[in-house]
Each structure stands twice: as C-alpha cells, then as structure tokens.
Amino acid sequence: MKKFSLLKIILMFSVFIYLGAGTALASNGNIKSASLEVNLAKQNPDAARPGEPVELTVNVQNVGNANLKDIAVTVNPEYPFSKVSGEELTKKVSYLTARQDDDDAAVLKFKLMTDANASEGTYDIDITTTAKESGSSLNTIATTKTIQLEVKGKEYAQIVTINKASIDLAQKEPLEFIITNTGNSPLKNMVVSWKDPKGVILPVYSDNTKYIKYLAAGDSVTVSYSVMADVNADPGLYTLDVNLKFEDYESNEKSIATTAGLFVGGKTDFDVSFSESDQGEVSLSVANVGNNMAYSVKVSVPDQDGYRVSGSSSTIVGNLEKGDYTIASFNIVSTQSPGVAESGGTPGVARASEKDKNVTSMGSNPLEVQIEYTDAKGERVTVNKEVELETTAGSVNAQGRGRSGSASNSSRFSSYLTYIVLIVVAVAGLFIYRRKKQVEREKESGNKKSEDQKHDSGTGSGTIRD
Template identity: 65%
Template sequence: MRKFSLLTFLLLLSTFLCLGVGTAFGGSNGNINSAAVQVNVTNQNPDTARPGEPVELTLSVQNIGNDDLKDIKVALNPEYPFSKLSGEDLEKSISYLNARQDDDDAGVLKFKLMTDANASEGTYDLDIVTTYKSGSSSNTITTTKTIQLEVQGKEYAQVVTVSKADIDIAKEEPLEFIVTNTGTSPLKNLVFSWNDPKGVVLPVYSDNTKHIKYLEAGQSVKVDYTVMADVSATPGLYTLNVNLSYEDADSNSKNIQTTAGLFVGGTTDFDVSFSESSAGETSFSVANVGNNIAYAVKVSIPDQDGYKISGSSSTIVGNLEKGDYTIASFDVSNSQGGNSQGGAGGNTTGNGPGTPPDSSQAGANNASSNSIGSSDPLKVQIEYTDAKGERETVTKEVNLETTTSGNMTAAGGPGGPGNRAGVGSYLPYIGLLVLAGGIFVYRKKIHERIQARKGKQSEYKKPDSEV
C-alpha cells in the first residue's frame, strides 16, 4: 500500500513538473508563444511612431520547443492608426526552424507600416499572428501576440488668419494674428515674429516678437499688435514675412516660415468750402485732406430741399493727390419762392412781423431769386476711386447765403445778413460816389471863383510907368 502511494505520488509530481516546464515554454511574460515558438520585437524605427510617417518593426522568431518546425508564417494585423504601406507585405515566411534555438539562431523578419497623418498621441495595439507546423505532426498551429506601439503626436502649428487685409497710411491700426496648433501634440515655448522687408509697416508700442509659453493640440491663440504705415508710403500690397518657432516633445527647436499680404492705403477725406460767387455761378474749393490719393474725383450737388441747380449738377475734376485742391462751380439758386426770409424764418425787409411789403420791396424780392439764410447748408457730394480701386462717396455740407441777385455767398461774408434789400445794398457805394463828385464840383467852382477875382484885380491895377 505504501509502495503504491509512493508510486502515485511520484507520478503526480512528474506530471506537475512537466506542466511547469510547459508553462515555462508556453507562458507569455510579454511574449506570445505557441507550444514552441516565441516572437519578440527587437527593434522599432523610429522609437516612437510619428503621424504621416512609416514605422519599421524588426521581429525575432525563435523555436524554443523540442520539435523542429516548418512553414512558419508571421503576419501583422494592423488597425488604426496603422495601415499597410504601399509596396510592403503584411505577411512573411520562414521555411524551417530547428528545435531549441539560441537567440543568435532565431529568424529575423522586418515589417513596415504607415502611421495615419492625423493620429493622436498615445499607445496603440498591434496584433502579430504566427502559424506553423510541427515536424512530428501535420497539424497547423496558430497563435496571436498583441504588442503596443507608442505614437508621438503631430507637432505642427500655423498662422490661420490675419485680422486685417489693409491698413491706412500714417494711422495707428490694430493687427491680429491667430496661431493654431494643428498637430496632435502640445507645443511649448513658441516665438512668433513678423517683419516687412521694405520697412513701410512697423509695430508701435512694442517690438515685432511675441512669446507663447504653451499651446495645446487644436488650441488657438491671438497675437495682437498695433502697427502704422509710413506717411510717405506708396499705396500698394506689401509682404509680411511671418516666423514661428517652437520646441517639440524632445526639446528640439523647429521653425515655420510663411508670408502674409497687407495692403497699405485706402480711403481719404475732403474739405469743401465756399470760394466765390459771380456771374450766376457759385464756386467751391475741394481739397484732399487725407493721406491717400483720390482718383477720378467727381463733385456733385445732389437734389435737396431749398436749393435748385441750373445746368449740370456734377463735374469731374480728375485725380487729387493728398494735399491738392481744385475748384468746382455750379449755378446754385434758392428753390423757395414768394419771400425773402432767411432759413430761420426771420424777416429781412426791415418791416415788422406780419407787415406786408410795399411794391418796391416786392420788386426787390422778385429779383432776389429767393434768398436763404446760412442755417440751410448746401450738401456737396464727392465720389472718387480709392487706392484699392473701390469707388467711395463722401458728403459734405457748406453753409451759404444768397445775395439779392440770387448769387450764393459764404455765411457772414459780403451780402450776408442785413444786405438783402436789393439796390439798398449798393447805397453806401452810391453815397460815396455822390460825395466824391460833390467835393470835386465844389472844389472846381471855388477854383473858378479864385481865378475870376484875380482877373478883376489885374484890370484895376495900373503899371507904374503909366502913373
């Protein structure tokens, strides 16, 4: 009985020892083995897969069993973000492997896979499928091993937008750049800068360099500047050289260079003032008071209450450089009829409110073409083509008054308030002429009398010889 128990114990112990050896050969311990095959990744190039780039894997296929193996096939079963690389096989074969191989005797297989360009940073699984036949059996054995590959995020940034396409000359203008991390890995220690090679556009209140400490994947940041274009700049499109440098995950510095276009020049402004009025025409001085040239300038008097234009209501004066001016003339009269009151409703005939004018006053009013007070401004419209080739319109107002003959004068100038009574406005000049004529006649008569008296005295006075 004891012998049987001892024999039973030894048999069981042998069974457990065999199972332990089998476990040693077939256990994973990071490797996927069949009963006798062990597959390991001995090298990966690059060490961390990069989006949009291939990754090469070197596999060691070792027979650690007691039987020789034949028809060994090793295949990769890639899933996102890995895929088959054009021209490369996903399955490779080894015809024969001897039993109990050393590491130096193992078979070596190389595979290449493509990493998706938009892969995010992280660790991904990859299955390796191995099939083979044992020398002592015709059965095919299949095993699968799952390994993990690390993918480094895509490190890339770009200047997505520039807030302005044009700036005016000699004017402080805001300029905003938006920098976006379009990769899948964060960026750190970014340095953004730009410059105009011609030196026309320059930053004010700061230099041209901005620092960004950290930028997450997919995140955007605004980089603000205040810029100004040289007052003597020629309108046109200027190139901005944009530079962006940053550090990758390995603290290696990378640099991105690009360009942006910025148009310098744009609209301008005008000043319109009364010039003179004569022969039924009213003239205006039109000056370009902005910093840009105005092309094909057209001056018009639009339809408006209180004024009437006889003849053409617009004139083309050509190009106006900044600081230049021109004269535009129009036949402007008051369109209000039946009275000679000012724009504020005041009475200009010298009579009190409600007093009807006499016939002489009525005649003067009819001849005055309905004068209007300075409270009714005349609208002058200016159309021009700016430096960008766009048609612009500016409207200005000019305060005017009319003389008794209907001609326009500047408010408060000759012919202004108090000089609206027709011929009465010329009475001071007539008085002066009459006075000057009277003085001339008077002096002439006095001179004649003196000459007459001298003549009489010479008749009565005898020479000494006659006495």
C-alpha cells in the same frame, strides 16, 4: 495485509519505471513539442508620428523541440495604423530549427502608416503566427502576440488669419495675428516675430516679438501689435515675413517661416468749403486732406430738400494729390426762405419758381455734397460732406459772404460808390498836387524877379553917382 503491501509496492515501482522511460524518450527527442516566440525588437521612430510611416522590426524564434516549416507572420493593424501601399502585412519564413538561440531568430520588418489625426497615446496591435511541424502536415500551431505602439502628437502651428488686409499711411492701426496649434501636441515657449523687408511698416509702442508660453493642441491665440506705415511710402502691397519658433515634446527647437501680405494706402478724406458766389453760380473748394492720392474725382450736389440745381449737378475735377485742392461750381437755387425774387428781378440773381416759393422756409439747411473717387486700391469710394450756407430768397450765400435781391444791389451800389469816391479822391489829390506845384513854381519865379529888380536898381544908382 501482506498481499496489500506487495500490491502497493508493485504499483509504485511501475510508476517509477514509466516516468523514467518517458524522461529517457524525451531526452532522446522521441517526444516532440513545438513553440514559437514573437517579440517587437525595434520601432522606428521610437514614437509614431501622425501622418508619417512607422517601421516595426519583429523577431520570430522557435523555442520548442520540433523543427518548424512554412512559418507565416501577419501584422493586423487597427486605427490609427493602416497598411502602406506596396507593403505586405504577411511575411513568411520557410524553416526554423528547434531550440533556437536569440541570435538564430528570424528578423522580419513591417511598415505601417499612422493616421494624420491620431491623438497622442499608446495603441495595441496583434501579430499572428502560424507554422507546421517538420515532417508532419497535420500538426499546425498558431500564436497571437499583442504589442503596443506609442504615438506622439505632431507639433505644428500656423497663422490662420490676420485681422486686416490694408492699413493707411501715417496712421497708428492695430494689427492682429491669430495663431493656431494645428498639431496633436502642445507647443511650448513659442516666439512670434515679423518684419517688413522694405521697412515701410513698423511696430509702435513695442518691438516685433511676442512670446507665448504654452499653446495646447487645437487652441488659438491672438497676438496684437500697433503698427504704422511711412507717410512717404508708395501705396501698394507689402510683404511681411513671419517667423514662428517653438519647442517640441523633446524640448527641441523648431521654426516655421511664412509670409503675409499687407496693403499700404487706400482711402483719403476731403474738406469742402464755400469759395464764392456770382450770378447764381456757387463755387466750392474741394481739398484732399488725407494721406493718399484720389483718382478721377467727381463732385456732385445730390437731390435734397432746400436746394435745387439748375443745369448739371456733377462735375469731374480729375486727380487730386494729397494736400491739393480744386474748385467745383454749380448753379444752385435755394428754396428755403420766403420773398423769392420775381422773374423780372435784377440780372445775376438766381430766381425760384412759384412752386419753389410755396416750399420755402425760414430755416437754413447745410448743402449736401457728394464726392466720388478711386482710391489707391482701385476701388470706387463715395464720401458725403455738408457745407454750412446762409440762404435768402432764391439764392445761396455761405457764411454771409454773399447777398441776393436788394441786398445784392445795395452791395453792388456800395461797391460802385466806393470806386467813384476813390477815383474822385485820386483826381482831387492829383489836382491839388499839381496846383501846389504850380504855386511853388510861381513863388520861385516871383522871388527871382524881385532879386533881378534889386540888382538892376543897384546898378542904376552907381551910374548916377558918376
């Protein structure tokens, strides 16, 4: 029992001696240990932005009891970060003393590129460090530190499309801007406005400002206006200055200025009506009833059922100002009604062939007229119009304002008779007027002779009394 107790005491004493010796050696630096700490000191900017570089400031500190040499610090970027051209991903420190304070730490800077399509969020990046203990080429230490980088979406908006490229003069027309958030972060409190510096194009029913409270990344919104161009404006391309204002994620106001083009002017319209008919020639009045000038106007009568054109079917009438008109004449034969005049009919009446007689009908179709012109944009435009006509055998009249065949002869005879009657009446009136004047002169002459005779008679009586 005594032997066991003595052995136990000896063993315990030996342990205490060993521990004390180890502590003393360690305090004298005879037991060496190495340790490195790597920390992200700063990120510039505080949140990485898509498509922009980000700079990392890294502190490397030796907190162990052994001096270190040949320290290498490597940043291992992963999506959405990548190496910047000309920038190194590994930085070296030649020597770090043991037990460093924070102020003694090595400061290293790295620069990375953020992908342009990076989504908002937090991403991990590994930083690997290797070093050797001073005085020993075999004892190498390695550490890996994972840091987190924040990415904030990029706010950007653009006008993708405008719903039209041109508007007419003095016409209320819709104008729509399609605005898309092409960034990676939502836009808030967005204000959209536009202005024509020349004042030709103006909004109606509202002002030129629209508000959008929220627009998520990748979403689009349509902003609608009703606009009108000055009726007296010169046709041409006008500039719209468009301004977009919005707030970013930090509630800072940003603005984007851009321009768009809008053509004012373009097409016009025409009114075609019957003017007159003479000896088979039909004259049509063509008026520019639109708000734009028409250039190089050509009027044509196309092939159609019920009518046949003798001679040229087209005529160029030149330019037509808005509100102006011109006359276009064609030799037109109707093939719609029976009783076509024979070839030996009255001169001045349009005739139809035997073949035409077989296809005539009692119906009356409108005459199709085609108008071609160049608009203010330089584009060739075709407009089709119809003129209501009344037809008889082989000739054309409009709205009963003309006759053909015997009806035309009767009308012409009636006109001649009217002229003859008017002439006879005029001659008779002149004769009666002159006769009346002659009678009045004769009466005046007779009255004068009577007075003279009375005077002469009075004079003779006096002489006899003497």
